[in-house]
Amino acid sequence: MSQDNKTNEQAEEQATDVAEEFTAEEFATEELTGGDDEVAALKAELADLRDRLLRAVAETENVRRRAEKDKADASAYGVTNFARDMLNISDNLRRALDGMPEEVADDLKSFIDGVEMTERELLNIFERHGIKKVNPEVGEKFDHKFHQAMFEVPTTDHAPGSVMQVVAPGYVIKDRLLRPAMVGVAKGELQKVDTEV
Secondary structure, eight states, X not given: OHHHHHHHHHHHHHXXXXXXXXXXXHHHHHHHHHTHHHHHHHHHHHHHHHHHHHHHHHHHHHHHHHHHHHHHHHXXXXXXXXXXHHHHHHHHHHHHHHTSOSSOOHHHXXXXXXXXXXXXXXXXXXXXXXXXXXXXXXXXXXXXXXXXXXXXXXXXXXXXXXXXXXXXXXXXXTTEEEEOEEEEEEEOOOOOOOOOO
C-alpha cells in the first residue's frame, strides 16, 4: 500500500503542477489581452528607442570620420602658413639671381653659385614636403584654378585667354593651391567696325 500511496501522491502532484501551469498560462494570456494599450505603448517606446540608438550610432560614426579627416588635413596642410611665408624667400632668391649682370667679377662668382645652390635646396625641400611650383609657359591656356590674371595684353600673336607673361610663379601644396601664378593674359584686338555707309 505504501507503493500505491506514493504513486497516488505523485499523480496528484503532477496534476497540481499542470493545473498551476495552466492557470499561469491563462493568467499571462489574460494579462496580454487585457493590456493591449500597454503593449502598444511599449512597442512604440521600443521603436523610438531603437531609432534613437541607430541615430546616435550614425552620429558617432560621422564624428569619427570627420575627426580622422581633420587629423589627415592637419597633418598634410598644417605647414601651409609657414610654407606661404617661405615663398617670399624663394621669390627673393630668384629676383637676386635674375638681377645679376651677365658679366661678374671672379670674386662674386662663388657668391652667385651659393645663392643658386640655396635656391635649389629650398625648392628641393619644398618638393619633399609636397610643395610644387606652378610655372606656366607663354602661350599656355589661362587656368583660373592655378593662375591669377594681373593684366591683359592686347595682341594677335596668341589666342585670347592664353598666358603672355609670368610675373611670379605659383605653388601648390599636395592638391591645394598655396599661391596662384601671377600672369599677364592675351586679349584679342578689338575689331574695328566700319561705321561709314
